[in-house]
Amino acid sequence: MATFNVQVTIENKPGISDPEGETILNDLVLRGKYDSVSKIKSAKMLRFTIEENSKESAQLKVQEICDDVRIFNPLVSKVTIDVFDA
């Protein structure tokens, strides 16, 4: 068994409005000189510390948890799961 840090990023699916990201883009970043930025999406990040046999099993276990206890609402959100050695 090894310890892994698993980063879960929850963000709105494409097509679901993200007024927070839009406000950060339009009223903060683009207000200055950073006009090369075309999009900002806000998201929520959770970092799990988990004991598992492998990176793959850590990824699968966290995905299972996300689906089982509705860490994200699949109607409007998606999760991205990234595993790192602790």
Place this chain on the structure above:
Amino acid sequence: MKVGVVVFPGSNCDRDMFHVLTDVFHLDAQYYWHDKGLPENIDAVILPGGFSYGDRLRAGVIAAHSPVIKDVQKMSEKGIPILGVCNGFQILVESGLLPGVLLKNDSLNFMCEWTDLIVENNQTPFTNQFELNQKIPIPIANGEGKYFADDETLKSLQKNNQIVFRYSDVVNGSSNRIAGVCNEDGNVVGMMPHPERAVESEINPIDNKPSSLIFESLLEQMGVKN
């Protein structure tokens, strides 16, 4: 005739709801803490507003996993009237008892203001005393009150007459201005505005009678003469 008011950690409209049920409409109401079951002899269940679990992760999702929700689910299947107000509505959608989801208001602000609702379905246990299209002046108080459902769900809500209330104006970006929906059987109703804050003339500067009809509908449904 007993009405259960379910209390979660962070509920804050439970006492207002209890007061309205008991002092205004003379019903036998009882609080039920979320980690205990509901007794069999309950005739209606209300999930009040508030900030269960401090809205952590997202409004309603943690409370939707509370032990009491399994009993609420069973009661919904038996056809018992169930009303979720504000955070109660959020809990009902997160637990799958009602379709759709509540997202952050378009303004990203916590909105606390009077709105006008339009009654779209007067066949539910909480709307049977209304005329169709009747207007209800009623306050909202939420940060995540924008109702969202995908196009397919919106079509089926319309087809099955599951849209119970709409805002008369665009308030927060809700799909089709939806403010309240019911399940397919019509016995589970969720709404973002707060009827318990609108039924007494002392605290309703506009007109308290329409909001009162929500509770009078429940009395009618339960066969109680007030």
